[in-house]
Amino acid sequence: MAPNTADTALWPAPHASGAVDATVHVPGSKSVTNRALVLASLSSEPGWLRRPLRSRDTLLMAGALRAMGIEIEEGVGPDGTGEAWRVLPTGLRGPATVDVGNAGTVMRFLPPVAALADGPVRFDGDPRSYERPLTGVIDALRQLGARIDDDGRGALPLTVHGSGALEGGQVAIDASSSSQFVSALLLSGPRFNQGVEVRHTGSTLPSMPHIRMTVDMLRAVGAQVDTPESGGEPNVWRVTPGALLGRDLVIEPDLSNAQPFLAAALVTGGKVVIPDWPAHTTQPGDRLREIFTEMGGSCELTEYGLVFTGSGSVHGIDVDLGEVGELTPGIAAVAALADSPSTLRGVAHLRLHETDRLAALTKEINELGGDVTETADGLHIRPRRLHGGVFHTYDDHRMATAGAILGLGVEGVQIENVATTAKTLPDFPDLWTGMLGA
Numbered sequence: 001m002a003p004n005t006a007d008t009a010l011w012p013a014p015h016a017s018g019a020v021d022a023t024v025h026v027p028g029s030k031s032v033t034n035r036a037l038v039l040a041s042l043s044s045e046p047g048w049l050r051r052p053l054r055s056r057d058t059l060l061m062a063g064a065l066r067a068m069g070i071e072i073e074e075g076v077g078p079d080g081t082g083e084a085w086r087v088l089p090t091g092l093r094g095p096a097t098v099d100v101g102n103a104g105t106v107m108r109f110l111p112p113v114a115a116l117a118d119g120p121v122r123f124d125g126d127p128r129s130y131e132r133p134l135t136g137v138i139d140a141l142r143q144l145g146a147r148i149d150d151d152g153r154g155a156l157p158l159t160v161h162g163s164g165a166l167e168g169g170q171v172a173i174d175a176s177s178s179s180q181f182v183s184a185l186l187l188s189g190p191r192f193n194q195g196v197e198v199r200h201t202g203s204t205l206p207s208m209p210h211i212r213m214t215v216d217m218l219r220a221v222g223a224q225v226d227t228p229e230s231g232g233e234p235n236v237w238r239v240t241p242g243a244l245l246g247r248d249l250v251i252e253p254d255l256s257n258a259q260p261f262l263a264a265a266l267v268t269g270g271k272v273v274i275p276d277w278p279a280h281t282t283q284p285g286d287r288l289r290e291i292f293t294e295m296g297g298s299c300e301l302t303e304y305g306l307v308f309t310g311s312g313s314v315h316g317i318d319v320d321l322g323e324v325g326e327l328t329p330g331i332a333a334v335a336a337l338a339d340s341p342s343t344l345r346g347v348a349h350l351r352l353h354e355t356d357r358l359a360a361l362t363k364e365i366n367e368l369g370g371d372v373t374e375t376a377d378g379l380h381i382r383p384r385r386l387h388g389g390v391f392h393t394y395d396d397h398r399m400a401t402a403g404a405i406l407g408l409g410v411e412g413v414q415i416e417n418v419a420t421t422a423k424t425l426p427d428f429p430d431l432w433t434g435m436l437g438a
């Protein structure tokens with residue numbers, strides 16, 4: 001299937017002439033929006049998503065659920081303000097065809113949903129989606145009673161032969177390559193006849209905050225979930241079968257997409273305010289308050305939102321990003337502009353993200369004159385004086401935003417295919433130039 005139209009045009013990344021001082025309204029969270037769409041589709045009553053993210057990944061999720069018979073009406077919310085989507089769950093139908101694009105959430109969260117449809121559901125996507133791991137989901141669904149046709153590689157393309165119900169029960173998987181395997185099975189678990197018990201058998205498990213997000217959102221729609229943190233066995237999650245409630249959910253801003261704007265305050269010694277930063281959240285981007293403070297900034301969480309201020313100095317950091325891997329490209333970009341070296345650890349699984357992010361960051365920063373080396377599970381970054389040049393993005397939204405951060409401090413950086421930010425943040429170029437007052 002054809003990838004998202006690649007835009008090979010070069011976008012001159014704006015160079016900051018001084019300290020930024022801006023308020024940036026960041027659109028809704030990809031991870032929350034796509035979980036909310038799945039849960040609302042599996043509910044026994046209609047629900048609302050308010051301030052959903054409208055981006056390639058969330059529109060692919062909505063399109064896929066619609067293909068399986070769910071009605072999703074896009075409009076304004078019950079109180080007449082702001083965008084809201086109304087989800088009307090109906091029986092899940094096949095035959096259907098799902099385009100996952102390169103969305104991990106779509107390719108992992110929907111095969112379990114498809115197992116509940118009453119006919120075959122064919123999954124296909126961008127060329128990169130064929131390379132991203134899916135074994136945990138495919139093997140688990142087979143153990144739980146589903147029939148799946150694939151080409152034996154444990155990846156897309158594939159067809160799930162839904163039979164209207166799935167027995168469910170106990171399953172053991174290795175989710176060391178993606179936390180999304182665990183989230184996928186838990187999200188549909190309440191609708192399996194016996195619910196589901198997922199046991200992770202691998203030695204590491206990335207992105208724990210995203211698994212907590214899954215558990216919290218399941219509980220918010222009435223599911224009963226037992227977790228290692230609630231006194232259960234380590235690495236075991238249990239979801240009891242039961243009906244899910246329709247909710248009226250306000251989607252939080254995407255804190256990982258707030259990262260480039262916070263980085264702008266940090267590298268220019270300026271100030272950026274992100275309204276509606278949640279006081280409590282499972283989003284991994286919340287760790288930026290601590291990480292970017294250690295790198296030289298300071299922040300204050302007010303009722304209005306997060307106020308983040310750079311000091312004019314940017315320091316290197318030695319940090320394990322295993323829990324918050326999607327923050328790595330932005331942290332690497334800041335680290336390349338710092339006054340001391342950095343070591344980013346715990347992120348070997350990033351080699352299987354939108355692109356091999358460790359290889360891509362190393363190559364692209366070094367081509368601007370940087371000194372980055374790959375380690376077994378991360379990056380060493382020794383800041384050097386950088387120069388302008390083309391920053392390739394490999395259809396990876398976070399490579400594009402990382403390049404924009406570098407451009408603030410380095411004149412003449414040109415980002416290839418900035419349009420790839422549409423995966424999770426279609427407004428990025430306008431928000432960025434707006435922040436800079438251009």
Ligand SMILES: O=C(O)C1=C[C@@H](OP(=O)(O)O)[C@@H](O)[C@H](O)C1
Pocket residue numbers: 030031032104105177178179180183206207210211325326349
């Ligand atoms: O469940 C989610 O919404 C996500 C989980 C993480 O995936 P991995 O565990 O595969 O890194 C994260 O990197 C991705 O951006 C979103």
Ligand SMILES: C=C(OP(=O)(O)O)C(=O)O
Pocket residue numbers: 102103104105326353354398424
């Ligand atoms: C890894 C990411 O996305 P996906 O949901 O496609 O895995 C990401 O957004 O950084």
